[in-house]
Amino acid sequence: MLEEIFREYDIRGIYERDLNETSVKAIGLNLGREMLKRGAKNVSVGYDARLSAEDIFGWLVSGLNAAGIDVFDIGLLPTPVGYFSVFNDKFDANIMITGSHNPKEYNGFKITIFKDSYFGADLQKLKDEAVSTIKAKTQIKDDFRAIKFDIASEYKKFIIYQFAHLKNMKLKIVMDCANGAVGAVLPEICKSLNLDAEILYPNPDGNFPNHHPDPSEEKNLKDIKEALKGEFEIGFGFDGDGDRIAVLTKNRNIKGDELAYLYSLVMKNPRVLGEVKCSQNMYDEIDKNGGKSFMGKTGHSNIKKAMKELNIDMAAEVSGHIFFKERYFGFDDALYAMFRVLELVQKGINLDAELEKLPKVFSTDEIKVETSESKKFKIIEALKLELAKGVKELPEVKEIIDIDGVRVRFEDGWALVRASNTTPVIVTRFEAKSEELVKKLQSIFMNLLDSIKKGM
Template sequence: MQLEVIFREYDIRGIYEKELNEKSVKAIGYCLGKKMLEKNCKNVSVGYDARYSANALFHYLLSGLNKAGIKIYNIGLVPTPLGYFSLYEGLKFDANIMITGSHNPKDYNGFKITIGKESFFGQDLKELCKEVYKHLDDVIEDDVSCENYDILSLYIAFMSEQFKHLKDWNFNFAIDCANGAAGVVIEPLMQALNLKPKILFANPDGNFPNHSPDPTERENLKDIQSILNEDQNLKIGFAFDGDADRLVALNTSHVFCGDELCYLFAKNIPNPRVLGEVKCSKNLFDEVAKFGTIFMGKTGHSNIKKMMKEQNIDLAAEVSGHIFFKHRYFGYDDGIYAFLRTLELIHKGFDLSAMIEELPKLYTTEEIKIPASEEEKFKLVDAFKKAVEQGGLKDVKALCEIDGARIDFGYGWALLRASNTSPYLITRFEATSLEKAGEIQKNVMDLFEKVKGNLVN
């Protein structure tokens, strides 16, 4: 069994029954339980999203955890942010595992792991993979002993108190829960605040019968866009991914990317310290620098949480809609909390569309994925960086190597980086005009093809 492919940079993720099956998941549970006990954890909270494989994987994981001897609390079907929340609520829990496939197709599932309040990722996951191999053939009996814990009610009570100023607000908006885990929170939370949105696809269904649970793909926004176009009273719409740690906001004229939302949130925080990942627009870095402090960091929720602690960051974001609030919150990505903070901006009188339109006009390409094997993708990026350093591109003002290569040309920038979760290279281009963006893209891709050809030959 080839397990390396499922131990990603930020989490464990694979296809149910192929890579994630009784044998592998029981061993993962056992090794994780032992690791948590080594780190002085007395207990772990375990939750899961709406995927059809959740029940089987939950049983396998608990069997392994019980064999290790750690106390387990079952927090049920909830969004991933409630797993994180369980580590802060009353300091009851020492670790958390969320069984989730996030935004991936329905046959995928996986595990997001937090020990203490630290993401368990990177080298730690690689070392865990080695341990799992050693225990694949262990006899691990079925044992789903656990204690149920109602984190959902505590989360709703917390959010209702934090956003009590929104209670009874007569404002028309729409929400697409994508048949993911968001629905179990959104409906009771809206009732608690006496808000009356138009809610789509609230029923959790791991077959995702209406559309894939990835709101960053425009085709998955068609249903909520139709609702907004049909009912002119609806001012804004919100869409969540499968485990609700990401948010997309949109109206009839614009889809707000994660870096745009980050800028809007930063405008409502005094002297903010803000972190944007390498894919974020130049506007985020330039504009926030005028009223706060801005940092650039690596892509990935685990990397971002780590840097937030190191640099005392108030707010961080990925273009894909992961928004991290330390300001008035706990410093992890929570799409539901970000949704409430967006409502709060509108309630305060912020005109979100006008604020974005006032920014310098930049033209950004969609994220382009170039297939590359796990073995070659990092070699390609390293070779490309060397080619840039040796003068392979004209007009280069600066080369940032925090995460791949982000090349600043003054009038625009280009990014080439290796995905940490998939066999792809990721490219992104932005400039002051479509022509300039196209020119940057052509020059960068020409150099990349030359570098790739040299490596192959």
């Protein structure tokens, strides 16, 4: 199973089955060696609210200590605070132990070395080295030494200073921490800024007793929606490790690409990066308003890399990962993204009214097609061949973008089919200027996928 936990942009698996003493110590040893080889002298290690955090932390730190790198324990924190510990020049590297929004038996690692995500080919190399260590039966003794370091206070001070102008803001806000890691820092920040905020489920608890910490699922937003029926004016939901946000008004759930458009309204000639799932509206309207939009691959590591290469000011994923380089460090931080939304409101921007002005389009949410890890990329390749041959039921194809799966653009809409990098599914999304065309595209592509799957 070790083979499958090394994903495109992080390591993610089930506690004890995949992430156990043997595998985690081997990962720690080889990761520590790689960090030293790259010139990193120290690493900060933090974790989210998962129940397995303590065991995994001990095993990982034992491996890192065996490698000889200095280890610092930054405690239970949102993943962006771990990134902050490196970008704020306190540490050379960071590892966050997090299961993100996965079911509670999962955990994993998000890795940063010298302000760069450690992903893709690097993770595959780490996998090979960890497997070799395990096969060689290398003994790694328990060594839980880690110097405690309070990065949370520095992060809170930074956010409070950056958004001091929001102090005493007259707006009734509801925030749902979902018993995730955001609860470790958010209440104190809100108190310092004297915000009129009701914070739901702030106590980190890996049992997630109130609802699952995944704000991309509508069912997990019901408490926010209920609050918005009353006196509250805006709501925010966070995922388990605090790098993904949901923003709700009384009228709508604002998706990540819509947020990017709203943020761009107060930015001067912004360079904005979206992913292949983003609405065409986002790209077109940002360009129309004097900005410059770019399309890239899905995934936080891919986005951070592209942001550096393209000198991007702000990036967004539909799922609610928002990355600001303008006035910030360029990593995805849901708490920071929330305060940038509050700034928009303070500046008099009516979020609903601005989105109502956009050209009317109809779109589906993500529609997932279950498959296997071994077949998902083969299905995409087979689909490319079918499209190259021509699919007679489809409207005229204007463009095929294949940077991440296949995004097929037509005169009045588009279809996306891509393999998920984190789960054994094919992800699809459809958008068009009419409801009829959305349904037609969905039907044609779903039938194509079904036919390809049956032929395998």
